[in-house]
Amino acid sequence: MAATTSFTSFTIEPHHLPSKTSSLSLRHLVLSRKLFSLPSPSLALRSQPRFYPLLASQPDTNPFFDDNFDKPREECGVFGVIGDPDAASLCYLGLQKLQHRGEEGAGIVAADTESSKLRSVTGMGLVTDVFASPESLKSLPGTMAIGHVRYSTSGATASLKNVQPFLASYRFGQLAVAHNGNLLNHDKLKMELESRGSIFNTSSDTEVILHLIASSTSRPLLSRIIETCESLEGAYSLLFLTANKLYAVRDSYGFRPLVLGCRPNGALVFASETCALDLVDAKYIREINPGEVVAVDLADMSISSACLMPPKPRKACIFEHMYFALPNSIVFGRAVHESRLAFGKALAEESPVPADVVIPVPDSGFYAALGFSLASGIPFQQGLLRSHYVGRTFIQPEQHIRDLSVRLKLSPVKGVLEGKSVVVVDDSIVRGTTSSKIVRLLRDAGAREVHMRIASPPVVGSCYYGVDTPSESELISNRMDAAGVCRQIGSDSLAFLSLSKLHDLLGDEAPTFCDACFSKEYPVPPRKYEQVELSYMEA
Ligand SMILES: O=P(O)(O)OC[C@H]1O[C@H](OP(=O)(O)OP(=O)(O)O)[C@H](O)[C@@H]1O
Ligand SMILES: NC(=O)CC[C@H](N)C(=O)O
Ligand code: SF4
Ligand SMILES: [Mg+2]
Numbered sequence: 001m002a003a004t005t006s007f008t009s010f011t012i013e014p015h016h017l018p019s020k021t022s023s024l025s026l027r028h029l030v031l032s033r034k035l036f037s038l039p040s041p042s043l044a045l046r047s048q049p050r051f052y053p054l055l056a057s058q059p060d061t062n063p064f065f066d067d068n069f070d071k072p073r074e075e076c077g078v079f080g081v082i083g084d085p086d087a088a089s090l091c092y093l094g095l096q097k098l099q100h101r102g103e104e105g106a107g108i109v110a111a112d113t114e115s116s117k118l119r120s121v122t123g124m125g126l127v128t129d130v131f132a133s134p135e136s137l138k139s140l141p142g143t144m145a146i147g148h149v150r151y152s153t154s155g156a157t158a159s160l161k162n163v164q165p166f167l168a169s170y171r172f173g174q175l176a177v178a179h180n181g182n183l184l185n186h187d188k189l190k191m192e193l194e195s196r197g198s199i200f201n202t203s204s205d206t207e208v209i210l211h212l213i214a215s216s217t218s219r220p221l222l223s224r225i226i227e228t229c230e231s232l233e234g235a236y237s238l239l240f241l242t243a244n245k246l247y248a249v250r251d252s253y254g255f256r257p258l259v260l261g262c263r264p265n266g267a268l269v270f271a272s273e274t275c276a277l278d279l280v281d282a283k284y285i286r287e288i289n290p291g292e293v294v295a296v297d298l299a300d301m302s303i304s305s306a307c308l309m310p311p312k313p314r315k316a317c318i319f320e321h322m323y324f325a326l327p328n329s330i331v332f333g334r335a336v337h338e339s340r341l342a343f344g345k346a347l348a349e350e351s352p353v354p355a356d357v358v359i360p361v362p363d364s365g366f367y368a369a370l371g372f373s374l375a376s377g378i379p380f381q382q383g384l385l386r387s388h389y390v391g392r393t394f395i396q397p398e399q400h401i402r403d404l405s406v407r408l409k410l411s412p413v414k415g416v417l418e419g420k421s422v423v424v425v426d427d428s429i430v431r432g433t434t435s436s437k438i439v440r441l442l443r444d445a446g447a448r449e450v451h452m453r454i455a456s457p458p459v460v461g462s463c464y465y466g467v468d469t470p471s472e473s474e475l476i477s478n479r480m481d482a483a484g485v486c487r488q489i490g491s492d493s494l495a496f497l498s499l500s501k502l503h504d505l506l507g508d509e510a511p512t513f514c515d516a517c518f519s520k521e522y523p524v525p526p527r528k529y530e531q532v533e534l535s536y537m538e539a
Pocket of ligand 2: 150
């Protein structure tokens, strides 16, 4: 397909403008040359919304996991392609590259332009498990697709119903959504929607988005998406798919990443991280800006861009740079490996220790350890081997499974460690599971001294924006200071990167990052469960 997309000047075609707008105005629509010559959208009275059950019922794989057992968990990854005959296969590859962002479930929805039908394959587990049969990808024809890898933050973990993308049918056709983030006001929105007749099929926060869009009286879909997103609180990087368009949205704080790339054939690709663009030969174009809504029309590959109101100060998740993202990704305009190298160097300057060798805790501690070694002059060696058949421990739902995973995952290299004073560098301590096991492993392998260095400040606050740090009582640094953590994990010394040093490293950009899990300064205050007063609720 020929590339008709221009990235320097976006156009908004007349059909992208709201024909009937109840709560939206032209201020939402930006970057259009034609904008000022178009007639103002007329204001329409808000009619009584109609509600429809949205999701086809899917059986839960494990009936034991009732939604009442819900616990908030962690991250997710999204990937989308428009304008490529291999859309679903590219999605499959892109999702595999984003697998580190979610291991609980995965799915793809593809739009078959011939039949104007959206089709879905979702399943529990890793991307390769869900799409193990070659038939599964064959069942997803079309030139557009969106995909998702999940760690739950809201809704049951082991529930197939909660695996995204969600695909809904409503009065304007089919609509699919994939969400990375966490909605703080979804309980309230859900209660309001239910009181007006909505029937929810999942326990996921993401489902409210579909119901809000379905009940909106705005036209066209772009306006319904904008109206809906403006009523959401919290973190969301979203991809929407219809039979002829793909939409990408990022919340106004820009908590979670979302980038745009272009393949040599002109196909556009959206992904949580640039590493997934690289894999499918898509050239990185730019981030979706915080508060931006991008719409791509398959018919001519034209792009429109709008912005959510009111604008907010950017609060990008700094933890993406420490742990979540792959080091070869560019996230929030910064190379992740460079950030980690800088954190490690700063840590060596702040908390030096004489030692024989610096070793990383693989995988995510690698670049910070390299930085520590470069700044300290202490040789860098691989003292721990990682088994790649074991997933990320931080994202395993149960504590006892996390414990076993650490031992299975990391094996010491005795020759590097025996009789040595060792500096072990990791990116973070959350619950303390990994560090205490590692200290024991290293001592058992003959290390004379074990000095733990952590390339992030102590994690003291829960995250409400899409990451699994559910209760403060589970965070070891919330219960004790560094000396206490050091005693608990059994190391000879322990030091964290200080928050002030982190701010120094981020420079002028420091206020544009969320660091609430280190500072407890929450950009959007966490809500307690709200009792919603609804005048039209039945007595
Ligand atoms: O204090 P804890 O609760 O143990 O959590 C912190 C650990 O978890 C993460 O590693 P993980 O094994 O999840 O992934 P990685 O292999 O990408 O480093 C992180 O890098 C720390 O090593
Ligand atoms: N970690 C995430 O981004 C999860 C997305 C969504 N809140 C869910 O629980 O499925
Ligand atoms: S609280 Fe921490 S993990 Fe959550 S968005 Fe902020 S920086 Fe990221
Ligand atoms: Mg780790």
